[in-house]
Amino acid sequence: MKIKMLSRPTGDTTRDSKKAVFKVSSNPDPTLHPFERAREYKRAVTAAKLERMHAKPFVRALEGHADGVYSMAASPTSLVALLSGSGDGEVRIWDVAHAKTMWSVFAHDGAVKGLSVGYDGTSFVSCGDDGTIKLYSLSLESLLGAVPTAEESSAAGSAAASSASAAASAAAVAGGTVDPLNSWTLRYPVTGVDCRRMDETFLSSGGSYVEVWNPHRASPVQRLTWGADTVSCVRCSPSERHVVASAGTDRAVTLYDTRSGNPLRKLIMKMSVNAIDWNPREPMNFVAACEDHNLYTFDMRRLDRARTVHKDFVGAAMAVRFSPTGKEFVAGSYDRTVRLFPAAGGRSREVYYTKRMQRVFAVHYSADAKYVLSGSDDANVRVWRARASEAGGKLRERERAAVEYRQALTKRFGHLPEVRRILKYRALPGSLKKAAKRKREAADSENRKLENRRIHSKDSEATREGERSKRIARERV
Template sequence: MKVKVISRSTDEFTRERSQDLQRVFRNFDPSLRTQEKAVEYVRALNAAKLDKIFARPFIGAMDGHRDSIKCMAKNPNYLKAIFSGSDDGDIRLWDLASRRTVCRFPGQQGAVQGLTVSTDGSVLVSCGSDCTVRLWNVPDANLADLDSLSDNSAKTKTNSIAWNPMEPMNFTAANEDCNCYSYDARKLDEAKCVHKDHVSAVMDIDFSPTGREFVTGSYDRTVRIFQYIGGHSQEVYHTKRMQRVFCVKYSCDGSYVISGSDDTNLRLWKAKASEQLGVVLPREKKKQEYLEAVKNRYKHLPEVKRIVRHRHLPKPIYKAANLRRTMIEAERRKEQRRKAHSAPGSIVTESIRKRRIIKEVE
């Protein structure tokens, strides 16, 4: 007769203090854990539901502007600093931690259409509807006095502006005349046209520092976060009072999203809606990583996929999406009926049209 005895050292499994964690012995042999997949599936389902329950992405609003906020810019030297410009020409520097205005940049006449900061974080460039491009000294940590370095009169209204990371003294501005002009910060009077094919514009889009997600703001009063290679939005942010969103930015560390809208408010959101703010213990962090891994493992199953993809949308957006879906379906049925009741070759489809264009080019 064989007798199996479990032998464990008392010193290894006895807690020295009452605050210590109780050590638990687990045997991960697959033959002894026949319900492993079923248990993990239930954990993935519960984790997806808990993410929806604890999703509180909105952190707070920053009020101070008196008109619509049209543009924002990040300071590469400070993670918690962001610049914003509005239609009344007001340019402000905000502290995201305290959600208050640090300083203001007076002097821009008309709407501010674009902001950008130099790669070293010392110079702020603004452009607007007054056909001027202005440079400002960015205050350091002790909030030194602000000085307008210089300005330049453009031929037409400037809509957006961006600093060149490869050339520290150059930045490019896009004007209403469908051209892009390159400027040297030391010679603002000399503008060089570098692009003549610009025919349209987008509201705003910004990539995360990792490059795996990007955030968009639109006229439908929502802020959406997309995977770089994904189709549907993984997060949709909105509030009852938020109006049309004109500008969005990721924070420098990728943990937060800032949006500027038509209701004169800057809003601070979490990049991950259900992420826990504050100090997280190592044991809690390991548990969150495990639940995230389980969700990714079973995300293709119907029930988990339905919960993860579900989003609560405002009623106008929900109705507009249904109407758009109905219109697309009606157009598809109409095209199918035209093909069925027409002579062969009389209707030029999109694929045939593309093949004809390729042959003409060749």
């Protein structure tokens, strides 16, 4: 008698090793899996709760400054090196990974208003209220080698490690890095500097001028001006080095072309512009941080209206910096918060604050876009995670797959009320909530007044000004 039996290879149902996952056979036929969307919605709610539960954005504070931090810069060749300038004229170079000061110098008699690192990472420029611009050499290899690691510090003891660090810092200072390579003295305070990304020249702002400098010359090689008011900041486009944007106390954003030596356009806002930054991936777009609590993204080809209006601050936006990816930017405000905005989004996706943090005047991204740094007038530099719930170390394959699955769930169901409520909730101080409520009530009142005026007026007078253009006074070409 013959008996037919099913025979399958054992490799289809057994594990390859003890640490491997058991193989499970499944049929993707949707008729066999009813209520799939309901199950995934429940998982999305759980994923949203886990994301907020694991949100620990604050990493550490870098202490050492004796005055407020008003300028910051990062090296394009290092992930851990950060430069910061304070109100007492001190410039510090930090090893962010070990929270150590690698080097410091009192470069200016007044506040350090601007810092910028050269395109090759071998030098940096600083400027201050004392009207001086100084060029320093930057050797990160020797400085990073002088900082002891955590293992070395624990092995040698805290006292030995501190004395070794002090000796290394003294050796670095004695190596000739305190005296600047070059120095320029101007008749007016210098409000900002920015190094170009493709050559050794740099730009400075001060008085009513934007000046282009060559580090080997004693005077500026080019001077750009349009108007007589003070220029408060200057930024060079990272993609097109001949295009320069500046902001002044006359509420204007001015675009220059250094090839012709002439200004291109001037955009006059209704409120002052405190900071500017270019999108590194979209060369035509830049964002302006304004005194009216908002940030505006503009296309330099069409300045009559903003591309996006970024809201959520309840104080003046003081600093802005794009991520290296160009997909989002970080901004600091006078209301003591740091917010992260999508480049094309009108509302912030994250808000960071601490009880001791004061008004934020400087922000920056790390070179890998995983961390955000902020400097405030409480003399601290703080390090934050760009993704509040992101794990710090390397993930195993199964962990990474689980994280990606949860992210896909929250993205798919993020528009539903329960998931959206969990993801949007932020515990903020009472003062910020009250200020946001007052601001919202004032905006609603203004909208009601405009709507009533439109209803009870003639058609010719009923035009309503758009949100993207109502903060623009005029444009000059």
